[in-house]
Amino acid sequence: MFQRFIISHGLRAAATQVVAVLFGALLLVAGLSSAASAREVVVGLYENEPKIFTGSDGRAAGIFPEILREIAAREGWQLRYERCEWSVCLGLLDAGEIDLMPDVAFSSERLERFSFHDVVALHSWSQVFKPTDSGIESILDLDGKRIAMLAGSVQEVALRAMLAGFDVEFELVPADSFDETFALVARGDADAAVANHLFGVRRAPQYALVTAPVVFQPSGLFFATTRGRNLDLLAGIDRQLQPLKADQSSQYFRILERWAAPAPEFVVPTMLRKLMFTLLAIGVVLGVVVIVLRSQVRARTRERERLAIEVMESEQRYRDLAESIYDVIWTLDPETLRFTYVSPSVERLRGYTPEEVMNMPLEATLAPGQLGRVQEVIARSMAEYIAGERSTSDAVMLEVEQPRRDGSMVWTEVVGNIARNPITGRLEVRGVTRDITERRSNEARIQQLAHYDQLTGLPNRVLLRDRFAQLQALAQRHGQQFALLFLDLDHFKNINDTLGHDAGDQLLVVIARRLETALRAGDTVCRLGGDEYIMLLGECDADGAAAVVRKLIELVSEPCTVGAHELVTTPSIGIAMYPDDGEDLETLLRKADVAMYRVKHENRGDFRFYTSEMQAHTERALLLASALRHAVAGGQLHLHYQPQFDVSTRQVTGAEALVRWSHPSLGVLSPAEFIPVAESTGLINELGAWVLREAARELRRWQDEGVAPPMLAVNLSAVQFRRPDLPECIRRELDEAGIQPERLELELTEAVAMDDPEKALHMMRQLAASGVRIAIDDFGTGYSSLSYLKRFTAHRLKIDQSFVRDIGEDEDDRAIVRAIIRLAQSLGMHTVAEGVETEEQLAFLKAEGCDEAQGYLLARPMPADDMRAFLAANRALIVR
Ligand SMILES: Nc1nc2c(ncn2[C@@H]2O[C@@H]3COP(=O)(O)O[C@H]4[C@@H](O)[C@H](n5cnc6c(=O)[nH]c(N)nc65)O[C@@H]4COP(=O)(O)O[C@H]3[C@H]2O)c(=O)[nH]1
Incomplete structure (x- = not known):
């Protein structure tokens, strides 16, 4: 038996050795092949327990390393941690010496240095901690309290800003670390402490502290890479985080749960050990009860955690939105005339941080001499709101100049309204401020x-x-x-x-x-x-x-x-x-x-x-006036149509109707000659009505034949435009032809629009309300009061052909065309260039972002039959 034991023992030992050797060889092979294929990822490691820190075994520990380990296992990455101070880590990341940096909060400034993935890796927020019996049950209970926190930190600024909205003030007890803030409360030198919630939840029990229901300054934390590099890592993180976060029972939530729990006590006095063993027996019994209770508590904690994450995510979304929007969003207290919220983009606009702007009187945010006007608008809007004459949806618009930190000025457009703050119940002014420097200089x-x-x-x-x-x-x-x-x-x-x-x-x-x-x-x-x-x-x-x-x-x-x-x-x-x-x-x-x-x-x-004797020279005008009286009835008028094209795709986007007069003895006359005569004799009303009717009927024919472009433009004379019954007249013609109003565009020259802008505005609004579209013709030649232009309900600006003609030779014309296109873009209007005759002109217009073009290069004005044939032949090129 002994022998058998020796033999069998010897065999087993030998077998074990063989297996060990084989296993070792296998591992080596596997190691080699995985080393050849696995992606090595160098990760920054710095100390911020429990999110990331060096564990007692010298390896990376904490929430981020555990989440990353989970992701790396699924993606087949090999992680190597590089220990560094926070700022050094960021520097290394900048230089591309480490691949990934965990625990990075997203901000627009950081986006310029680093690249981020999309799914938030961890939500973090600041939390107030208190002794159990402190009686701090809400934000209001913090009034007059001594609060320990990191002095001069972003937390201090954020808490002060939040409490200011509730008229709550507190006394700051400065500390150098989160541990110290807790120690101060435990010693009775402070009433409450502020810490990162993850740190706090773990450590608070050691100081007999609990969470108070006050949270603020939420932020989304991410892994960051060197800007534009390692994008595969970011994609991998998103790929894995998404399902992990969607599943409540995933490893992700288990990690959070583990680290969000209070830290274990490390030091247990030896003399207590025996007693502990005795208690252990009782503990086992109680343990069962506790496990049951715990699982219930855990389920609730998980639910709370999930809800907190949802809230944080939605807050983060708003924050991201506010940060990414170029315009500045703000709220202002109409009584103190102080800003109560200003979005971060103010720094881009004026060089001041939101906090600085919130600490400024309103006057300091405006160019000298503008306060009175702004104050008056606010006071009037408030009075109207209180009197029920203005609602939250009625916005006021102002153009104001604002000083920048460097002393220069920026022109801004401010759109604001009055609304009641749902939390404080107080009225406030809310608004959006936009940089219009470029528009102003274009103007x-x-x-x-x-x-x-x-x-x-x-x-x-x-x-x-x-x-x-x-x-x-x-x-x-x-x-x-x-x-x-x-x-x-x-x-x-x-x-x-x-x-x-x-x-x-x-x-x-x-x-x-x-x-x-x-x-x-x-x-x-x-x-x-x-x-x-x-x-x-x-x-x-x-x-x-x-x-x-x-x-x-x-x-x-x-x-x-x-x-x-x-x-x-x-x-x-x-x-x-x-x-x-x-x-x-x-x-x-x-x-x-x-x-x-x-x-x-x-x-x-x-x-x-x-002298009147010279009148003879105007004989032709008289001749035309008398001949024109018979033109409509005599069927001497007809329409030509000129297609309009998308500059980039050359698809047909519309057409313009141009009137022609064929006189039996005078021949074909240009509208440039007879329209002024028709206007001065009043015949333009009859002529204009005929043009409208004829154009509407032709459009109907195109529609019936299935070749109609999206819209047909008709010129309106100043005389027609001044007639109060114009909208009615247009509606009648459209109804009779069975045309939807948005298929018709009315072109009126810039000079007509600007002649009496208030009246023009009124007429345009009526026309726009009836659904027809409006284009401003010959733009650039009229007296452009651009503040009116902005209010006109026009859809398109037509760049006058006199500017287009010399684009090739004349830098001034190029500058005008460029400025008109930018202006239209800033006003949300399309541009149509008229009189395009060469490919060079078209190329310039395309490069400058002009939307549409019309001109001999693309198609000449043509009679109705030719136009129908043109549309039929180019059916595939018509924008639908
Ligand atoms: N040099 C050149 N010219 C081009 C080119 N492409 C188009 N054109 C011409 O430019 C004019 C564009 O029309 P508009 O600016 O509205 O200018 C129109 C418009 O203001 C007026 N007009 C035309 N039809 C009517 C109408 O039915 N009612 C009113 N009130 N005015 C009209 O008469 C003006 C002259 O009309 P048209 O002689 O037909 O002249 C048309 C058209 O034939 C090109 O590549 N090169």
Whole structure:
């Protein structure tokens, strides 16, 4: 038996050795192959128990290492921890020397340095801890209490901000560590302590403390990687965290449960051990009872934990949202005029932190002189709200300038409303502040480009209209006359042709300066383009005008040096007098033009007053007016259609209806010529109604044939636009044709819209309410009061073809087009470029983000039959 024992023992030992060797070899092979395939991940390890710390065995311990171990096992990663101080760890992560850093709270600043996964790894928050018998049962019980916490920490700032909302103040008892905050309470030197909840829940029992129902400053904690690197790790973490967090019984929740439980007491006095053994027996019995109770408590704790996570997650979502939104979200106490909440993006906007802004008086957040206006708006809104005349959904909008930390100013648009805070029950102002610096500078640039001639710096036709209106108002009030001069240089074309455009341009600038010096300060000189200058001489009769004009002719005729050439040019000037020759700008311009032509025909280098005898020149206008009366009834009008295209895809997005007049003897006439005649004779109403009806019917035909583009645009004249029955008239035509209103777009020129913006606004709102779309035509040429433009309910801005034409050569035009596109984008409108004739123009428009284009390059205006054929042939390219 003994022998058998020896033999069997020997065999077993030998067998064990063989197995051990084989197993070792296997392990080696497995180790080698796994080392070859496993992804080694270097992880930062720093001390922040219980989230992450060095365990008694010298290895990484705590919640994050355990969660990561779970993830790594599933992903097949091999973890290697690198011990470092927190800030050193972040530095190493920055430099790519470690792959992953656990326990990193997400913030927009950090997003610039690191990359994060999506699923929150751990929710963390700050918690108040108290002695069992302290009587602290709510936030309000903290009033006047001594609270121990890390002095100068973010926790202190956050707790103060939160309690300020409840009018609760406390006395700070500073501590250097969480342990010390607890010790201070245990010694009676503080009434409560603040700590991270994970740390606190473990340690509080050792100091006979329990949690008080006050939590704040929630944050989501993540694993972070070097920015843009190790994205596979982040994807792996999300891949594993998602199911782990969805399953209440998963390892994730067991880890949380284990670490969120109180820490075990480590030191047990030896003399108590015996007693403990005795008690153990009783303990076993009680243990069974306790296990049952515990499992119930655990279930509830898990539920509480789950609810807490849900709350934290939703809070985190709001926080992420507030941080990621570029605009600043805020609330303001209307009584103290202090901000009670400001979102972090304020730092991007003004360079101040939210806390700094909350500590500033309102005045310090506004440019000097703006407080009164803002205060007045707040007071009025509050009064209206209290009187029931304003509701929470009624927002007020203001544009205000705000100072930045560096002393510069930023233009902002502030939209705010009054609402009752559901927690405090007090009224507050809530709002959103947006940076509109770019929009403002676009506005200024467009104003400059749109109102001044870029070559000479003189006002252009747009500003002329404005100056004329001022002069007219003054003249009417004082019963005065004034003169309008039309100056054209003689034989300027020859200079351009023989010496080149540069020489021509230089001459135009010299003449502009001479004209400016010859006039009085209140007079206006502007350039209409080419070699045409217009002057307005205020408070001046015919004799006065003649005297000035003689001086001008003398001055302009003086020789001037352009490059190596000495040039002499004379002007021809026509004069029209207000109010004898006309009371509006167009009439006076036309008459001064007629007089100037007479000079050109008879005696260049001289001047003429307009006379009724010159009326003969306008015979054509009279002829057109009388012929136009028969045009509608006589069936001489018809419509052409020009398709509009998406700049990027070249799909057909719409079409514009353009009226044509075929007169039996005058031939085909351009609308540019006969529309003004129709407007001045009142025939435009009949003509406009015909165009609308015809366009609606044609659109119906396209629809029936299944080839209709999304919408058809029709031009509206200023006269039509002023008619109060316009919306009714449009509705009737659409109903009769059976067209949905949103398929029709009305184009009105910028000049019409801005002529009387308040009225235009009212009409546009009515039209928009009926469902039709609105486009602002010829944009860039009118007097753009952009604060109105923003309020217009227009869908599209049409960039005038005069800017598009010279995109290739003229930097100013490129700048205008660019600015209009940006402006439209900032106002949420689409842009349509008109008159696109070359691929180069289209490429520029595409690069600048213009949405749609119309022009000969893509398709010319065509008769209805051709248009139908075009649509049918391009059916596949029509946007539906
Ligand atoms: N050089 C060039 N021109 C291009 C190009 N693509 C289109 N066009 C022309 O540009 C004009 C665009 O129309 P608009 O700016 O609304 O300007 C229109 C609009 O203001 C007015 N108009 C036309 N039809 C109507 C109408 O039914 N009612 C009213 N009130 N006005 C109309 O007459 C103006 C002139 O009309 P049209 O002579 O048909 O001239 C049209 C069109 O033929 C291109 O690539 N190069």
